[in-house]
Amino acid sequence: MECTVQKLGRLAGISTRTLRYYDEIGILKPARINSSGYRIYGSKEVDRLQQILFYRELGLSLDDIKENVMSPDFDGIKALKEHREKLLEKRKLLDKLIANVDNTIAFQEGRVTMTDKEKFEGFKQNLIDENEKKYGKEIREKYGENQVVRSNQKVKNMTQEQYAHVEKLSADIIETLKAAYAAGDPAGELAQKAVDLHRQWLCYFWDSYSKEAHAGIAQMYVCDPRFTEYYDKHQPGLAVFLRDAVNIYTGTKK
């Protein structure tokens, strides 16, 4: 039942270097060392190695394995759940990266002329700057620093098509809203369609959509004169109407 590095390595499918390293960092010490200085492992060490490799395959660091897994009062499920959270975080970051790369490819494949591209970049920067100047502080206060930063990053990464789509959405929202207002029913088909457009519009700026936040924004349109004016200049009462329609859409009644 005793074996030396190479046998154990072959048994477990790892290199001898790995075993020496595990000895070095103290995560798996041999049972004893023979007179020639060879590492001799017993069956207890084999089991321990199995466990180490199991958690290693799940992506835990050797440090985590050493500190958590190997201690006697180890809560495997808790450790794994924490690890899971880390992995999900990583995936979220990866998803963002991929989305950014996609956008960049789309933008570059748009074969925009250099001047157009510059103009477009300028537009985007303007959009961000304007938003910052006008509403930056308020939005920061209401939604926290992160939301603003991410919103700005989303705008920066927009492609020209997306940018055009945002502008079209803005116009469509007003159009549909006006028609719905004429119909008079915030629960009606037209009004709800307008709200859905509004949701799409928000999703261009928001990292994650939630009904609560949507309802909150709608309420802000009524409370904040700058936003009220933006809607009411097209049709007095439009901001209130939009808020009511959003509340119905999101199922938020208060």
Next chain:
Amino acid sequence: MECTVQKLGRLAGISTRTLRYYDEIGILKPARINSSGYRIYGSKEVDRLQQILFYRELGLSLDDIKENVMSPDFDGIKALKEHREKLLEKRKLLDKLIANVDNTIAFQEGRVTMTDKEKFEGFKQNLIDENEKKYGKEIREKYGENQVVRSNQKVKNMTQEQYAHVEKLSADIIETLKAAYAAGDPAGELAQKAVDLHRQWLCYFWDSYSKEAHAGIAQMYVCDPRFTEYYDKHQPGLAVFLRDAVNIYTGTKK
């Protein structure tokens, strides 16, 4: 328009160490070095740094940036698409990791008694050993070392439910297949349902499914007497029937 490390660092939001490092690896050299040995950067270097940081944010390594991005005949889109592939690979790995962690948590939360768990572990080890002894060499030759190792790992990480599901699938395949054989049409509904079950069964052992591999396995069932026997013992002619049905399912005709 000239500046030294700290100004440029503040301008770009990076540390002076980073700039020195970029100088060291040759990705961004200062325009000149003044009499005191200070690094002096010009506007050309600012532009270059912007580009570097842009691609860095997309997750490219400095090496890739240096080799591809900075060369005059650089194809930005190609580089980004390659990078995108790498990112997708990474995400696939992450997804697998997360799935494994989830399975482990589920398994451990199942509060299996220790003896049951050990029994189950033993089963799994048996399954692996049996497979190895019986078909290991052949599968290795046909599908390469990696497929076998990964298949074994997949089995090792199965939860008890999954294991039960695999066994049920095996039985269902035979059942459905026999009924389909009685009906006589490999393109019929029953036969195709059997093939779909077979595909599900394969996905428990395979890392990635492909129609080609599925068709290949089906062909092997006919060519290899051990596999032929496994199916034909239930009903002579079943192996050939399954192969025909699989070929129709996968659209592989030869």
Next chain:
DNA sequence: ATTGACATTGACGTTACGTAAAGGTATATA
């Protein structure tokens, strides 16, 4: 005695910097 397979320790390389340490330079002020 030699050979070949195995063992040992030591040390460098990997990525993109962070973080000292030890010391030179430019500038404003006491």
Next chain:
DNA sequence: TATATACCTTTACGTAACGTCAATGTCAAT
């Protein structure tokens, strides 16, 4: 003019988990 300070320089270790030599010792068989 001495000094405080704010900047600059190079050198070098640390990071995670080993891979890959290099130099050298041990064991079994021929």
